[in-house]
Amino acid sequence: MTTSPLARPPVADEVDILLPGLCQLVQEYTPLRTAQSVPEELPEDGSDVHAILARMRVVMSGSVNIWTDRFLEKLYNAPTATSVCADMLLSALNAGAHVYSASPLLTEIELICVQGLAKMFGLGDDADGVTMPGGAASNTLALQTALANAFDGVHRTGGVLGIVDHLERAGRSGRGARPAILTSSQGHFSLQSAAIAAGLGADAVVSVPSDSTGRMCPTALKQQLEAMLGDAAHPQGYPFFVNATSGTTVLGAFDNLQEIAAICRQHKCWMHVDASFGGAVIFSPKWRYLMDGVENADSLTFNPHKLLCVTQQCSFLLVRRAATLNAHSIEAGYLFHKSGRDQASKTLGCGRRSDALKLYLSWLRYGVSGFGQHIESGFETARRLREYIAQHPRLELGPLADPLFLQLCFRPKGDSASVPVIRDKLLQQGKFAVDFAPVQGETYFRLVTHPRVPYSTFVELVEQLVQLAGN
Numbered sequence: 508m509t510t511s512p513l514a515r516p517p518v519a520d521e522v523d524i525l526l527p528g529l530c531q532l533v534q535e536y537t538p539l540r541t542a543q544s545v546p547e548e549l550p551e552d553g554s555d556v557h558a559i560l561a562r563m564r565v566v567m568s569g570s571v572n573i574w575t576d577r578f579l580e581k582l583y584n585a586p587t588a589t590s591v592c593a594d595m596l597l598s599a600l601n602a603g604a605h606v607y608s609a610s611p612l613l614t615e616i617e618l619i620c621v622q623g624l625a626k627m628f629g630l631g632d633d634a635d636g637v638t639m640p641g642g643a644a645s646n647t648l649a650l651q652t653a654l655a656n657a658f659d660g661v662h663r664t665g666g667v668l669g670i671v672d673h674l675e676r677a678g679r680s681g682r683g684a685r686p687a688i689l690t691s692s693q694g695h696f697s698l699q700s701a702a703i704a705a706g707l708g709a710d711a712v713v714s715v716p717s718d719s720t721g722r723m724c725p726t727a728l729k730q731q732l733e734a735m736l737g738d739a740a741h742p743q744g745y746p747f748f749v750n751a752t753s754g755t756t757v758l759g760a761f762d763n764l765q766e767i768a769a770i771c772r773q774h775k776c777w778m779h780v781d782a783s784f785g786g787a788v789i790f791s792p793k794w795r796y797l798m799d800g801v802e803n804a805d806s807l808t809f810n811p812h813k814l815l816c817v818t819q820q821c822s823f824l825l826v827r828r829a830a831t832l833n834a835h836s837i838e839a840g841y842l843f844h845k846s847g848r849d850q851a852s853k854t855l856g857c858g859r860r861s862d863a864l865k866l867y868l869s870w871l872r873y874g875v876s877g878f879g880q881h882i883e884s885g886f887e888t889a890r891r892l893r894e895y896i897a898q899h900p901r902l903e904l905g906p907l908a909d910p911l912f913l914q915l916c917f918r919p920k921g922d923s924a925s926v927p928v929i930r931d932k933l934l935q936q937g938k939f940a941v942d943f944a945p946v947q948g949e950t951y952f953r954l955v956t957h958p959r960v961p962y963s964t965f966v967e968l969v970e971q972l973v974q975l976a977g978n
């Protein structure tokens with residue numbers, strides 16, 4: 508009889524050496540990143556915990572150290588300790604969040620968070636939702652959910668061909684009978700991926716122009732919809748889904764949800780709001796107006812793992828009408844026993860992690876008011892930094908959102924070409940990291956004043972960039 512070496516109860520070594528060792532490593536750990544690599548071969552035989560701890564040290568020092576506050580490339584930053592602990596608790600529990608029986612309390616916590624967020628966004632009493640592994644996954648499920656609901660249920664059995672057939676019977680013809688989705692030119696690429704995954708194809712995504720501050724032009728949206736609906740054989744297809752963005756990726760713009768909602772209602776389109784990044788403004792009494800009109804959304808994506816300092820992944824897809832999220836449920840007698848509370852049956856997946864626990868404990872720790880102050884401090888930092896850059900003799904600001912959110916685009920005066928070069932030098936120094944992006948035909952650094960990071964750090968980075976520009 509062979510016993511599995513993995514079958515032992517927790518061994519003293521793991522608890523006495525690995526865990527305290529890991530905690531110590533986190534405290535010692537300071538550079539942004541050092542060049543490290545690991546041996547490529549995987550071993551035939553196992554090793555003791557001291558070897559594991561040594562390898563953990565290598566992994567840590569060779570990885571980006573988010574705790575330095577100097578990794579300013581992306582839309583997330585260092586997680587709070589509460590959320591790290593929540594994550595460790597989840598790992599220790601290792602509960603599958605697909606069915607209620609495997610994770611009863613965690614499922615309840617997920618539903619509490621769904622209701623708490625739905626209330627913040629004003630989605631009403633009939634709202635429902637699930638956590639998803641990221642904003643792109645939430646957007647993809649939103650599109651699938653819209654497809655399943657928008658065409659009298661023909662999609663579930665007939666697929667995209669069933670929809671085309673349905674539209675042809677309703678008088679559409681040729682390419683005009685292909686379902687299409689509209690999103691702004693500043694929308695996230697995941698809408699395109701979602702269209703490909705849904706079998707609609709990338710051609711099904713129609714880009715609506717944005718203004719110079721990054722907001723979708725509602726008039727352009729209206730004209731585009733009217734043109735497509737007015738021509739039964741329109742080459743861009745039949746529009747049924749509009750994606751509005753709250754907090755665009757590059758400029759941080761908030762689309763006008765009130766106007767877009769009115770247009771969607773008039774033209775019977777599903778309204779999705781991608782608030783992956785900007786949704787956190789809902790916690791601030793001062794800034795939540797940026798999302799006025801969100802209460803009309805049919806679905807909404809929000810990522811606590813971006814601005815709320817929850818560990819990755821933590822994303823929610825919310826829907827205004829609970830029944831719409833049941834379109835994907837499948838009979839599987841060996842798993843779903845009609846509890847009605849199995850979160851996986853609302854998704855296209857099976858096994859899931861209870862990511863909501865991380866938001867739940869963070870919400871208990873900081874409250875709506877704490878999240879609100881956090882967001883407000885980010886707005887203030889962005890404003891101060893905008894003034895700093897505007898007055899800088901060697902820098903110029905690029906296009907900005909209005910009102911300004913957390914993204915600042917800037918470059919050495921009149922010089923797009925040096926931006927990627929300076930960034931490479933910066934990365935080589937290994938002290939700071941910042942990203943760049945094309946905006947309206949020019950190239951700019953895109954700095955995100957994440958509220959986790961103090962103002963002085965941003966100034967230090969800007970000065971570092973100026974210095975590298977001079978070399």
Ligand SMILES: *Cc1c(COP(=O)(O)O)cnc(C)c1O
Pocket residue numbers: 582640641642643644695697752754755756781782783784810822
């Ligand atoms: C970050 C982001 C996404 C993607 O979220 P992931 O969690 O990285 O998958 C989608 N839309 C917008 C607007 C985003 O900012």
